[in-house]
Amino acid sequence: xxxxxxxxxxxxxxxxxxxxxxxxxxxxxxxxxxxxxxxxxxxxxxxxxxxxxxxxxxxxxxxxxxxxxxxxxxxxxxxxxxxxxxxxxxxxxxxxxxxxxxxxxxxxxxxxxxxxxxxxxxxxxxxxxxxxxxxxxxxxxxxxxxxxxxxxxxxxxxxxxxxxxxxxxxxxxxxxxxxxxxxxxxxxxxxxxxxxxxxxxx
Amino acid sequence: xxxxxxxxxxxxxxxxxxxxxxxxxxx
Numbered sequence: 001x002x003x004x005x006x007x008x009x010x011x012x013x014x015x016x017x018x019x020x021x022x023x024x025x026x027x028x029x030x031x032x033x034x035x036x037x038x039x040x041x042x043x044x045x046x047x048x049x050x051x052x053x054x055x056x057x058x059x060x061x062x063x064x065x066x067x068x069x070x071x072x073x074x075x076x077x078x079x080x081x082x083x084x085x086x087x088x089x090x091x092x093x094x095x096x097x098x099x100x101x102x103x104x105x106x107x108x109x110x111x112x113x114x115x116x117x118x119x120x121x122x123x124x125x126x127x128x129x130x131x132x133x134x135x136x137x138x139x140x141x142x143x144x145x146x147x148x149x150x151x152x153x154x155x156x157x158x159x160x161x162x163x164x165x166x167x168x169x170x171x172x173x174x175x176x177x178x179x180x181x182x183x184x185x186x187x188x189x190x191x192x193x194x195x196x197x198x199x200x201x202x
Numbered sequence: 203x204x205x206x207x208x209x210x211x212x213x214x215x216x217x218x219x220x221x222x223x224x225x226x227x228x229x
Contacts, residue, residue, distance in 0.1 A: 033215055040219035054220060061216045062207035195210055 006102040008076045008086045039065045046131045048151045064137030067184040068130050077113035128159045
């Protein structure tokens, strides 16, 4: 009868059966709200982001926040040890989380983390990649598509310049990085489905 | 469920975080 919300941002993957679903969600919400606020602050720091309309800023953040968090926290997934470390410092084996019914989504997250980690990005490259991720989010609901496309183009150019100038002999890194964008969209959809399923039928 | 971010309460948090900035912005 225990309820499961095995997100690394949650305080604990399993809540006692005595706790109501609403209580569990509210507790989880308190855990992920600071991380979401940090993504908003990060977005504000992207040159040009705040020149977009407020509505377009909201739309990009709605579809891109989880993707940015996935990149930011991919180091919580240890592909060698097959463990996930929650933000509270507690580490869980993939096997134990899989037993809680989190297999498919976690497998995809491990796969993504391993691929991104293998690229060995520096912190400033990772930050610029997160900016590209956010501005490459779903165009659904965007009013001024031209302004978003221009910002995206500028950010991709900046990322390419940074990476190719730092590693002139490696021409594969930049395209490999862009290939992670569709992975993130797929993960975003899987993650939304999982959370919505919990909200409907925990 | 075409708008998961709204259904999960994400939009509300995002709007409030953005509005905080707008309130600080000079006229």
